[in-house]
Amino acid sequence: MISNRSDNATPSPAVRRHARPSPHYDGLVAATLTRLHQGASAHAPRIVQATSLGAEDMVITDMIARHGLPIAVATLDTGALHAETLALVPRIESHYGLVVERWAPPQEAVVAFVRRHGERAMFESVEQRRACCALRKLEPLARLLAGRDAWITGLRRTQSAARAEVPFEQRDEHGRLKLNPLADWTEGDVWHYLGQHDVPYNPLHDRFIPSIGCAPCTRAIALGEDPRAGRWWWEQDGAKECGLHVAHGSAGEGAVEREPVNA
Numbered sequence: 001m002i003s004n005r006s007d008n009a010t011p012s013p014a015v016r017r018h019a020r021p022s023p024h025y026d027g028l029v030a031a032t033l034t035r036l037h038q039g040a041s042a043h044a045p046r047i048v049q050a051t052s053l054g055a056e057d058m059v060i061t062d063m064i065a066r067h068g069l070p071i072a073v074a075t076l077d078t079g080a081l082h083a084e085t086l087a088l089v090p091r092i093e094s095h096y097g098l099v100v101e102r103w104a105p106p107q108e109a110v111v112a113f114v115r116r117h118g119e120r121a122m123f124e125s126v127e128q129r130r131a132c133c134a135l136r137k138l139e140p141l142a143r144l145l146a147g148r149d150a151w152i153t154g155l156r157r158t159q160s161a162a163r164a165e166v167p168f169e170q171r172d173e174h175g176r177l178k179l180n181p182l183a184d185w186t187e188g189d190v191w192h193y194l195g196q197h198d199v200p201y202n203p204l205h206d207r208f209i210p211s212i213g214c215a216p217c218t219r220a221i222a223l224g225e226d227p228r229a230g231r232w233w234w235e236q237d238g239a240k241e242c243g244l245h246v247a248h249g250s251a252g253e254g255a256v257e258r259e260p261v262n263a
Contacts, residue, residue, distance in 0.1 A: 002066050004197050013206040015195035020188030035181040043150040044070040051075045053088050055190050056154030062199045065096035074101035074144050078136035080214035084204050091200045103140040150177040
């Protein structure tokens with residue numbers, strides 16, 4: 001059942017910590033809904049939200065369900081997710097009465113990779129970590145997006161320096177429309193929305209983990225650390241991306257996609 005939070009309800013730890021709406025918050029919500037409606041109108045039934053099940057993506061899922069938009073919701077089950085992340089999927093389905101598509105890498109390929117490189121391959125080198133991400137994320141994402149014209153992400157400009165120029169719309173390397181409707185939202189806006197609408201979210205956020213990926217590659221952050229500091233923390237500082245949101249080609253390996261639709 002979709003509802004708003006009661007004024008008498010006690011906010012969760014993450015909501016209490018982060019919910020700080022921008023002065024123009026209502027306008028952000030309205031603009032985001034407009035973008036989602038336009039995307040659905042132009043591309044349904046070949047449009048999908050590729051959700052990481054993070055806080056931002058839960059805002060989008062709530063809007064899709066709350067407004068009955070004909071947008072599929074899908075996620076990647078990498079085989080290395082936290083139990084809390086996996087448990088969020090049935091909570092979403094029960095809360096909203098929708099089906100979350102789950103896309104996983106081929107089990108035989110995962111077994112072969114682990115047999116060859118070990119369970120801790122991601123800690124051995126950046127190359128092996130990227131190979132693990134490619135197997136567990138990029139390969140199933142390609143199948144998730146096959147036959148679809150557009151996809152939706154929860155990317156925001158203030159998530160990291162590497163994402164500072166994320167546009168509302170862009171083309172991925174296959175020419176598919178990629179929508180980032182929360183690009184101009186702040187973390188405070190996201191958490192205000194989650195608290196306002198009593199949106200289910202990953203309880204790991206309450207434990208100081210703002211950016212949640214695979215379990216071996218995610219840790220809590222300290223006060224004042226960059227929100228993505230808990231991802232691949234053993235690597236050198238820089239654009240720490242798994243490859244889901246990068247442009248391969250002239251922009252260089254690891255560059256965040258920045259191509260606007262009309263470029």
